[in-house]
Amino acid sequence: MDQVRITSTAAAQEVFDLIVDWPRQQEWMPFTRVSGEHGLGAAVEGWSGIGPVGFLDTMVITEWTPGRRVVTRHTGRVVRGDGWFETEPLPSGGCAVTWAEDLQAPLGTVGRFGLTLLGPANRVFMKIALRRLVRLAEDRTPPFPGG
Numbered sequence: 837m838d839q840v841r842i843t844s845t846a847a848a849q850e851v852f853d854l855i856v857d858w859p860r861q862q863e864w865m866p867f868t869r870v871s872g873e874h875g876l877g878a879a880v881e882g883w884s885g886i887g888p889v890g891f892l893d894t895m896v897i898t899e900w901t902p903g904r905r906v907v908t909r910h911t912g913r914v915v916r917g918d919g920w921f922e923t924e925p926l927p928s929g930g931c932a933v934t935w936a937e938d939l940q941a942p943l944g945t946v947g948r949f950g951l952t953l954l955g956p957a958n959r960v961f962m963k964i965a966l967r968r969l970v971r972l973a974e975d976r977t978p979p980f981p982g983g
């Protein structure tokens with residue numbers, strides 16, 4: 837399992853709202869475009885890659901606690917397992933943000949070995965993405981004029 841946790845001066849609700857604003861995920865999660873619905877049982881789809889080279893990551897929301905936690909089960913051909921985001925309010929008014937992934941590799945033993953090798957790089961990617969998320973939440977600026 838890979839897990840990254842950082843803190844933000846933004847309120848937990850603000851950060852959570854950005855996390856589940858699926859079209860805006862591309863602003864903070866590199867190489868990813870996401871669409872979908874909200875709430876327990878809702879479908880979510882993400883395209884990870886550069887241009888036409890990548891893969892479709894299909895998911896279903898298996899836990900939904902508004903403002904606090906969203907868990908998705910990855911159901912695609914490439915990525916399978918669970919992932920979640922959680923925000924925890926802090927006494928300062930800010931929050932802690934956690935992103936965790938418990939994935940199952942395709943290709944049996946070869947895939948598990950690959951996941952083990954990629955773990956450190958994946959955690960770096962996750963930390964970069966969360967830092968970008970936190971900056972967006974803390975800036976509190978619309979994504980475009982009039983937005």
